[in-house]
Amino acid sequence: MTVTVKITFDLPPPDTPVRAIRQSLSDYTRLPHDAFKLIHAGALINDDNAPISAYSLHENSVIALIGATDPRHAPQAQSERSIVTSIQTELHALRTSLRPDLDSFLADPTNQKEHLRLGELLLQALLRLDGIATEPASEEVRKERKDAVREVQDMLDRLDNAWAAQRS
Template sequence: MSVTVKWGRERLSFALPARDTPLKALRQSLQEYTQIQDFKLIHKGAVLNDNNATLAQYHIVPGSVIVLLPTARAADAPIVSDREPEPAPAVGLTTEESALLTTIHTELATVRSSLTPELNDLLASPEPHDKKQYLRLGELLLQSLLRLDALAPQREWEHARTARKEAVREVQALLDTLDDTIAARKAAGVH
């Protein structure tokens, strides 16, 4: 008997402890596995905030799906993934590759500074939201993903190719989290 933890595009399977186990035990297992210290857990569209509450109190049963969303290290910092692409060193790069890297990092910085905090606010709120908020945020994330996808690094530009791949992965994970939350809230009758 296990639960599935969605972490970006990854699907992790964890053995389900006894139902009277506090959430902090599951959180500790996830911290050890992912090496991420600060994250939110979301189940059926609700953020799991009380680490002392039991899995039964959160209605976590075999087959449950939990979303793991990394959070900021500081309260006022934008939320970033622990798998943040590192800026490539300027040594040995062509002017064109450097310009492309700048474009990739600028797009990702925009997502992190404006869309990620908005997504986290939306996910953290237990109250229903106007469907337009979900659609708007989904559309903005999709536009960012399409802009990143349209960038075409040349085959020999390894730094730009890696940065683009990681940026696409991060934005796609945010979009997946939004889609999963919408589906979970719809299934739970919360719109």
């Protein structure tokens, strides 16, 4: 079962450390601050001491909050080949089922419901890719997932840019 929860909050000044956002989310969700990961634009926000500007966070940024896996309940390690296959399967599904809808939307970016639907599906794909365990894995596996995240993020950027352009 998949659940998506959206939280809107005021972004602090650009020089504010990331830990302030993590603490706010921890307070709001009542999760320990180390019980979740933060992802922005396909990148893991992993330095709580860095300013939020280091991660290009700005007004209307989308940050994914992913619950950390309890190692006691982690599945058995997968082989590198099966990890790569999981990544490629996710991308293939997106390319065949979602890209045609995205291309149609880009040709006529006026349907708000379609914009929201496609955005949600792309964000879910990013979360699924993030959920694919890459440890222990080779540099090839990490590169494969990084490339897949970039491709999905590019689709999301194209979607949002087309929507923004038609609204202006």
